[in-house]
Amino acid sequence: xxFNIPALTPExxxxxxxxxxxxxxxxxxxxxxxxxxxxxxxAVFAVVVLSLAVSLxxxxxxxxxxxxxxxxxxxxxxxxxxxxxxxxxxIALTVVLLFRSTFLxxxxxxxxxxxxxxxxxxxxxxxxxxxDLVTLFVGLELSSIGLYALVGYLNPSRxxxxxxxxxxxxxxxxxxxxxFGFALLYVATGSLRLSEISQAAPKxxxxxxxxxxxxxxxVGLSFKLALAPFHLWAPDTYxxxxxxxTALMATTVKAMIxxxxxxxxAGSLASVYHVWLPAxxxxxxxxxxxxxxxxxxxxxxxxxxxxxxxAHSGYMAIAICAIGGGSSSFPIAAVLYYLVGYTxxxxxxxxxxxxxxxxxxxNLILDDITGLAKKHPxxxxxxxxxxxxxxxxxxxxxxxxxxxxxxxxxxxxxxxxVIIGVIGSSxxxxxxxxxxxxxxxxxxxxxxxxxxxxxxxxxxxxxxxxVLANLALGTLxxxxxxxxxxNTSKEVAASPVKTSATGNISH
Amino acid sequence: xxxxxxxxxxxxxxxxxxTLGVLFRRNLLLxxxxxxxxxxxxxxxxxxxxxxxxxxxxxxxxxxxxxxxACEAGVGLAMVIALFRRYGTVDTNFLRILRG
Numbered sequence: 001x002x003f004n005i006p007a008l009t010p011e012x013x014x015x016x017x018x019x020x021x022x023x024x025x026x027x028x029x030x031x032x033x034x035x036x037x038x039x040x041x042x043a044v045f046a047v048v049v050l051s052l053a054v055s056l057x058x059x060x061x062x063x064x065x066x067x068x069x070x071x072x073x074x075x076x077x078x079x080x081x082x083x084x085x086x087x088x089x090x091i092a093l094t095v096v097l098l099f100r101s102t103f104l105x106x107x108x109x110x111x112x113x114x115x116x117x118x119x120x121x122x123x124x125x126x127x128x129x130x131x132d133l134v135t136l137f138v139g140l141e142l143s144s145i146g147l148y149a150l151v152g153y154l155n156p157s158r159x160x161x162x163x164x165x166x167x168x169x170x171x172x173x174x175x176x177x178x179x180f181g182f183a184l185l186y187v188a189t190g191s192l193r194l195s196e197i198s199q200a201a202p203k204x205x206x207x208x209x210x211x212x213x214x215x216x217x218x219v220g221l222s223f224k225l226a227l228a229p230f231h232l233w234a235p236d237t238y239x240x241x242x243x244x245x246t247a248l249m250a251t252t253v254k255a256m257i258x259x260x261x262x263x264x265x266a267g268s269l270a271s272v273y274h275v276w277l278p279a280x281x282x283x284x285x286x287x288x289x290x291x292x293x294x295x296x297x298x299x300x301x302x303x304x305x306x307x308x309x310x311a312h313s314g315y316m317a318i319a320i321c322a323i324g325g326g327s328s329s330f331p332i333a334a335v336l337y338y339l340v341g342y343t344x345x346x347x348x349x350x351x352x353x354x355x356x357x358x359x360x361x362x363n364l365i366l367d368d369i370t371g372l373a374k375k376h377p378x379x380x381x382x383x384x385x386x387x388x389x390x391x392x393x394x395x396x397x398x399x400x401x402x403x404x405x406x407x408x409x410x411x412x413x414x415x416x417x418v419i420i421g422v423i424g425s426s427x428x429x430x431x432x433x434x435x436x437x438x439x440x441x442x443x444x445x446x447x448x449x450x451x452x453x454x455x456x457x458x459x460x461x462x463x464x465x466x467v468l469a470n471l472a473l474g475t476l477x478x479x480x481x482x483x484x485x486x487n488t489s490k491e492v493a494a495s496p497v498k499t500s501a502t503g504n505i506s507h
Numbered sequence: 508x509x510x511x512x513x514x515x516x517x518x519x520x521x522x523x524x525x526t527l528g529v530l531f532r533r534n535l536l537l538x539x540x541x542x543x544x545x546x547x548x549x550x551x552x553x554x555x556x557x558x559x560x561x562x563x564x565x566x567x568x569x570x571x572x573x574x575x576x577a578c579e580a581g582v583g584l585a586m587v588i589a590l591f592r593r594y595g596t597v598d599t600n601f602l603r604i605l606r607g
Contacts, residue, residue: 179546
C-alpha cells in the first residue's frame with residue numbers, strides 16, 4: 001500500500017483556513033496563559049474573537065462547488081460541512097461575546113481557558129468535515145475532552161465538579177461504545193472511509209458483526225446527542241456547567257452530531273437502515289416522552305431547559321428516522337432547519353439567563369424570575385418569545401421547524417412518531433407557558449439573592465437579533481431558508497465524493 | 508487454527524468486562540481503568556482486522572486511540588485528584604448534589 005504524498009495547494013489552505021485559524025489562535029492563547037504581560041483580559045478577548053472571526057469569514061466566503069476530499073480522504077469540503085462549520089462558529093462567537101458581558105468575564109478571558117475553548121471549536125469543525133472515521137474520532141474527542149475540562153474548571157465549585165465527573169465518565173464510555181462500533185464496521189467492510197463503507201455495506205446486510213457495529217455506533221452517538229435512554233449525564237452537566245458553556249453544549253454539540261448522523265447514517269449506512277431505524281425510533285420516542293415529562297417537575301430553569309433539549313433531540317431524531325433508506329433530501333433539510341431554529345432559541349434563552357445571573361446565584365429557579373416583567377420588561381419579553389418558540393407556537397421558528405419535521409415524518413409514513421411528537425409538544429406547553437405566567441402574572445416573591453443585572457449593549461444586541469431572527473424565520477423566510485437547506489443536504493442524499501488531486505489512496 | 512472470530516470474541520469479552528466495570532464500580536479510579544480496558548479491546552479488534560484484511564488503516568487508528576486515551580486519562584486523573592482533595596476519597600457515592 002503506498003500513499004501519494006499530497007502536494008498542498010493554495011486551494012487546500014483556503015478550505016482548511018477555518019480550522020487553521022483556530023489552531024493558531026489556540027496556540028497564541030496558550031502563550032497568553034503563561035505570560036502576565038500578554039495575557040490581559042482585553043488581549044485574550046482580542047485573540048479569541050479575531051481567530052473565530054477569521055475562521056467564520058473563511059468558512060462563509062470560500063466554498064467549493066463540488067464536494068471534495070483532501071488528505072487521503074480525511075477532510076471533506078462541501079456545502080454540508082460548510083453549513084455545519086458556519087453554524088458552529090456563529091454560536092461560538094456569540095457565546096464568547098455573552099461571556100464577556102457577564103459576571104464570569106474575568107474567569108473566562110484567561111489564556112488557558114480560551115485555548116481550551118478554541119480547541120473545542122476546532123474539534124467540532126474537524127468533525128463536521130470528516131469523511132474518515134479517524135478524523136471523525138479525533139475531532140469528536142478533541143471537542144469532548146476540552147468540554148470535560150472546561151465544565152469543571154471554568155467556575156470551580158462542588159456542583160460543577162460533580163457535573164464534570166459525570167460528563168467525563170459517561171462521555172468516555174460513549175466514546176468507547178462508538179469506537180467498538182467503528183472497529184466492527186472496519187473489520188466487516190475493510191475500510192475506515194465513509195464512502196467506501198457505504199459501498200461495502202449492502203453486501204454485508206446479514207453479517208452479525210455489521211449489525212452490532214451499526215447499533216454500537218448509534219448508541220455512542222445517542223449518548224453525545226443526549227437521546228434517552230442515554231441522556232443521564234445531560235441534566236446534571238447542563239445544570240452544573242456555567243450557563244455560557246451550557247448554551248454551547250446544547251447547541252454546537254447537537255449541530256456537530258446531527259451533521260455527523262446525517263452523513264453517517266443517512267449517507268453511508270442508508271443501505272442497512274433496517275438495522276438502525278427501529279433503535280433510533282425507540283430512542284426518539286423515549287426522549288420525547290421522558291424529556292417532556294421530567295421537565296414538568298423541575299424548578300431550576302437550566303435543568304428544565306436540559307430536559308427540554310432532550311425532548312428536542314427526540315424531535316430532530318424523528319426527521320432522521322424519516323430519511324430511512326430513502327434518497328430524498330427533504331428530511332435532512334428539515335433536521336437542519338430545526339437545528340438552526342433550535343440554536344437561535346437556545347442561545348436567546350440561555351443568553352437571558354446569563355444576563356440575569358450573578359456570582360452568588362448562577363442557577364436560577366422559577367422563583368427568581370417571578371414577576372420579572374415588572375423589573376425588566378424587555379428581558380421578560382425576549383424570554384417569552386423564546387418560550388413560545390420552544391413550545392412551537394406560530395409565528396415563530398419553533399413552529400415552522402416542527403411543521404417541517406412532522407411533515408417529513410408523515411410523508412414517510414411514520415405516523416406513530418408524529419402522534420407521540422404532538423403529544424410531547426402539548427405536554428411541553430405546560431412548562432414553557434409556566435415560565436411566561438410566572439414572569440407576567442405573578443407578583444415577585446422574596447428570594448435569597450435578588451437579581452441585579454447590569455445593562456449591556458452587547459447582550460441587548462444579541463437578544464434583539466435572536467428575537468428578530470426567530471420571528472423572521474417563522475414568518476417571512478421559511479420557504480427561502482428551507483430551499484437553502486434542501487440544497488445543503490443534497491450532497492448527502494446523492495453522495496458521490498470526488499477525490500481531489502491532493503490525495504488519493506492506492507492499495 | 509485461530510481465526511478472526513476468536514479475536515473478536517475475546518475483544519467482546521474484554522469490552523463487556525469494561526462495560527460492567529463502568530456501570531457497577533463505585534471507585535472512580537477503577538471506572539477509569541474499566542474505560543481503558545474498553546478502549547484496549549477496541550484496539551484489539553482494529554489490529555486483528557488490520558492483519559486479516561492486510562490493510563494498515565486499522566493500525567493507524569490504534570495509534571490515534573492510544574493517544575486520545577492518554578489525553579482522556581490526563582483529564583480524568585485531574586478530576587480524581589480534585590475529587591480526592593475535596594472529599595478525601597475517590598468514591599463516586601459522594602457525588603449526590605445534582606438530582607432529579
